[in-house]
Amino acid sequence: MPEFNAPLRDMRFVLHEVFQGPALWARLPALADAVDAETADAILEEAAKITGQLIAPLNRSGDEEGVGFEAGAVTTPEGFKEAWQTYRDGGWVGLAGNPAYGGMGMPKMLAVQFEEMLYAANCSFSLYSALSAGCCLAIDAHASEALKATYLPRIYSGEWAGTMCLTEPHAGTDLGIIRSKAEPQADGSYAISGTKIFITGGDQDLTENIVHLVLAKLPDAPAGPKGISLFLVPKRMVNADGSLGQTNAVSCGSVEHKMGIKASATCVMNFDGAIGYLVGEENRGLAAMFTMMNYERLSIGIQGIGCAEASYQNAAAYARDRLQSRAASGPQAKDKIADPIIVHPDVRRMLLTMRALTEGGRAFATYVGQQLDISKYGDDPAECDSAQRLVALLTPVAKAFFTDTGLESCVLGQQVFGGHGYIREWGQEQLVRDVRIAQIYEGTNGIQALDLLGRKVVADGGQSLAIFAREIRAFCETAAPFSEPLLQALAQLESISQWLCQQAVKDPNAVGAASVEYLHVFGYVAYAYMWSRMAATAHENRAQDPDFYQAKLATAAFYFERLLPRVLSLNASIRAGSTSLYTLSAEQF
């Protein structure tokens, strides 16, 4: 069975060295007392232990067993309950939560490292925690003080868990057409009715209570996205003293049978006049959801990095171990029947591709996390505004690009194993199945791409992109390594962005025709910036630990030589426009 060892050295590299987290924390009052380099390292060490020793060992058995469902109740696979107990005792659910309600208040740029470890160890287990964290974000930002005081501490502590109930059988991407209803009651609560599908952790046996955040429509609400409200609906009612009361009219109708994340319960949830409480304002439910989206989308994106890291670790170990054929330059392991396959160029190409994408992703997640921290905790309005704009611009890139390249990496990591990658024993095929969902949920990657190009670039008039570009140019002026190809790629991104802004005026389909490929161009340019920054730091520190930093520089060189050129094709395809997409009628497909 594969092991997972958190890449602590690499995480410290991006957190402390490249993005100088400790210096930032020291100057932000809300963080200065909470965390410094030593605390961060201690948390990472502890996180590495719990993910590597407690949670990763349940990954394959959880996949084999899956969740159970009987008489309306979900059971998680063997070992999950005990692991959750330890996990909640460690306070991990509330790692980045609001300290006023029992959260640990850690910066997001630290939390993303933990999230990566968690997904790498066990995607299914992670989701029970990830949805809770997301749920808390929405409650913290929008709910009444009473709701916050009642629910946040118990979710942060892991006693209770949270869910997000958005999708209905006929409404996924298009939430404007949901049918779930909320009837106002005399006591100020609401009676919620409707069916929600694909609800992660809709039921489970890990926590005493489950807190559902449900999108529903009030009577006479306007049609479309502006007529949707958000409600908090507990599985069991909470008495005034905090003890649990009667069961609410919420039930799990069935669980889905899926390609992967089989130990995560994906539920059909029925609300039959369940008691719920309004979160935020009436008809502003979607806006309330979007508050937390930037946090959640970044986290879900990190599932792509986590799976890729796990796949890479297994593949690199296998490639050093598996003997097959001789090196083209002549036998290397003369005492053995064949050379380890890591001598073969194509195996190295696969491993380096995984490495360059995973480490580029880790750096970018840390960078976006840092912008989230600045926008949340910063005290300089101009700096906060700029950080907020970067977060809005870069979050869809992170979510979609991490998961698209995550699938690519997991497929490569499986390919390194040959036939052994296809059988369950080695774990590589599970990673492919588990990572695949991350391209779909929390807004499909196609939707992320529309958000990026349509809303964050075209509708924004390119202003946020200009902030990002200025930052990159300023960095390049420090004589950064690889600044020449980085600036070239940036110029291409700006040029295609400008061209698309012009096209969008004339052609309503211009944005959708280009969006996915545009997001990929953006992703490769963003990773080029990350690799240039990592290379600069590695170059500076190279004397201290030559082996480590030289590997960073080598991977950077690989990225610029062999991955960044992918933008050439993407740009050419984008410039073809939307015409060829609309020559066929629907019936001709």
Add this chain to the structure above:
Amino acid sequence: MPEFNAPLRDMRFVLHEVFQGPALWARLPALADAVDAETADAILEEAAKITGQLIAPLNRSGDEEGVGFEAGAVTTPEGFKEAWQTYRDGGWVGLAGNPAYGGMGMPKMLAVQFEEMLYAANCSFSLYSALSAGCCLAIDAHASEALKATYLPRIYSGEWAGTMCLTEPHAGTDLGIIRSKAEPQADGSYAISGTKIFITGGDQDLTENIVHLVLAKLPDAPAGPKGISLFLVPKRMVNADGSLGQTNAVSCGSVEHKMGIKASATCVMNFDGAIGYLVGEENRGLAAMFTMMNYERLSIGIQGIGCAEASYQNAAAYARDRLQSRAASGPQAKDKIADPIIVHPDVRRMLLTMRALTEGGRAFATYVGQQLDISKYGDDPAECDSAQRLVALLTPVAKAFFTDTGLESCVLGQQVFGGHGYIREWGQEQLVRDVRIAQIYEGTNGIQALDLLGRKVVADGGQSLAIFAREIRAFCETAAPFSEPLLQALAQLESISQWLCQQAVKDPNAVGAASVEYLHVFGYVAYAYMWSRMAATAHENRAQDPDFYQAKLATAAFYFERLLPRVLSLNASIRAGSTSLYTLSAEQF
């Protein structure tokens, strides 16, 4: 449950119209009596029925149930036995088999259409037949008259089945290091001992007997690939009168648990002094295997096309049906709550990508099948030689490119479904799991790429490529549509080929560093040739069925505008050379 309808109109288009199969068959004596356009159409119609109505309905249930294994015996899922009975009664195993021993002697360019349908309907079921067909090819080409007479008719008829036993636990790609032994016996037979893994159909309950083709080493055989011999080892011995005798010392030790093709038994096979018969010459076993490789690799490649076609059919139907959001150009289905998602540009991009790759693949499979037919049945030595060279050159491209683009298409077809693509119900996730193996088995796609660039281009001095290029240029001189981008892409392929031939002299790793990306460049250029040919035919015939031919022209335009540009990035990455692959030591990975 998704349905599968064989794309008969598209198959007739490539078979009859684009590549003019009937005209070729009429002039080749061995085929002239066996097949004409009407016979071919009748076979395709019948194949569509059996695959759509009999075999496809077992696809999901087979995946859910998987194979059973108890007391050394494999059981196939419910319904497989009955379906096999009908399948064998139709003579489908021997469709392209040698008529002298009971095969139907149909041309390969027809057989590839059937193979595509079969894989589209049910990958697992297909494999029981595919391995039999492959086994027969090797026996027909290399075994003694006695072995042929005893075994071929019973395998062609589907009474018995065949397997290929190559891989051992420590030897997959590197067959030179296998350990299985063959001891010559006094009666001219051999005692075969050893363990083989990943044996498709190693045991099953569909046929009375199983005929294993086993690679093993004779005592004192030279080390490496030139010391390997091929043996025929029946599960049950065959008496002189053709009846079955005692059980041979062959047993199935276990079956693998895999990502997909779960209804196909992947077996560990133990040979304990089993009686075997030499096929071909001593120590020439690998050469004997390679005779059939071009046929088998093309067939396995077609698994990629079949899965992609099935995924496309489901995705196109879903996209016409699923209502979600409004078209960017304004509401289309005003009487409905939302527009069908086929109005959205990115959904069309995904569907057109699938379409262009699948139809390009079908045309290329037919083209390579035609070259196989010419090389096998032709009577003009120069024409045969040229066809043989094209087959050798293009087969690795077909196998790897069909399956790499097959995975891409299946992933896109899953993405069109959003969350519904991830659950089992719709069948899209099974196609992703099932198609994935085709990039791995029958020689990984990395090995195909090495074969292409190392053996078929560099070692060949580019001669076979020159034949292909001449043919394309001659075609372009007929004022073919899209000839300009096709010729440009061809020139780039020739230029990168020439550059790589030069690099290979200086750098032993040059071939392996470039091979996978080179194969993709080759694939895109080959598909460009196919699309140009299809467009030419469509343009010529457009008056007859405007809807059909206009769709071909539109898909061709999409291919040239949005997929062919992928060669730009691939070329740039190739030209970076092998240096960046070798900066890290094995330990630094």
